[in-house]
Amino acid sequence: MSSSDLQDPEAHEEDLLGLAGWMYADLFLALMVIFLATISFVPALVHNPVLKPQAVMAKESDSNHFKALSLTVSSFDIQAIENAIYKFQLKEGLNQGEPVVYAQIIGGFDSAHEAPEAGAMRAVVLSTKLQTGKSGMFRNMSSNIDSSSKISSGQVDLVFTFGPKS
Numbered sequence: 001m002s003s004s005d006l007q008d009p010e011a012h013e014e015d016l017l018g019l020a021g022w023m024y025a026d027l028f029l030a031l032m033v034i035f036l037a038t039i040s041f042v043p044a045l046v047h048n049p050v051l052k053p054q055a056v057m058a059k060e061s062d063s064n065h066f067k068a069l070s071l072t073v074s075s076f077d078i079q080a081i082e083n084a085i086y087k088f089q090l091k092e093g094l095n096q097g098e099p100v101v102y103a104q105i106i107g108g109f110d111s112a113h114e115a116p117e118a119g120a121m122r123a124v125v126l127s128t129k130l131q132t133g134k135s136g137m138f139r140n141m142s143s144n145i146d147s148s149s150k151i152s153s154g155q156v157d158l159v160f161t162f163g164p165k166s
Contacts, residue, residue: 067092071158072151076126078133085137085160094162100141102161103130108151119147126156 069088073081089096105127107119123145130138141160151157 067094067162069158069160069162071160072155073126073158074155076129078129081130081158082133082135082137089162098162099136100138100160100162103127103138103141103143104146104157104159105143106146106148106151106157108153108155108157109147109149110153111149114153116147116149119149119151119153120145122154122156123147126158 067088069085071081071084085100086096088094089098105123107122107124107126109116109119109122127143127145131141148157
């Protein structure tokens with residue numbers, strides 16, 4: 001030790017401010033390693049049913065139970081829509097009152113005078129009226145709501161998909 005070290009005891013103290021920065025960098029590095037380790041081993045969330053090849057072949061040979069009906073309506077007359085569905089079911093050999101599994105409901109709008117939301121609102125109103133109908137045919141349906149300027153303003157296109165009762 002030199003004589004100057006004995007006179008100034010604070011000369012050998014470490015500056016902790018510099019070490020705090022390194023501690024922050026090490027903590028950040030550790031968190032990044034943990035983050036990368038957790039995202040590397042996330043399983044793919046894809047539905048892959050395990051079926052025997054015979055079961056797949058038997059399923060493909062069955063007839064298709066799903067049928068679709070496309071309508072364009074100008075009014076929200078639920079009875080008229082249900083009558084069109086009953087006629088379609090009779091023509092296609094479906095059971096009367098077969099439930100609607102899926103409905104694509106597209107509201108029309110005039111792009112020169114209306115926003116796309118106006119067509120979507122028409123589709124939402126019709127969807128709500130269908131699902132609260134008395135027949136129960138639409139009660140458990142899944143639906144997709146959209147709007148299109150290719151459909152006249154005030155009209156709504158409906159595509160109903162029918163399936164077996166569950």
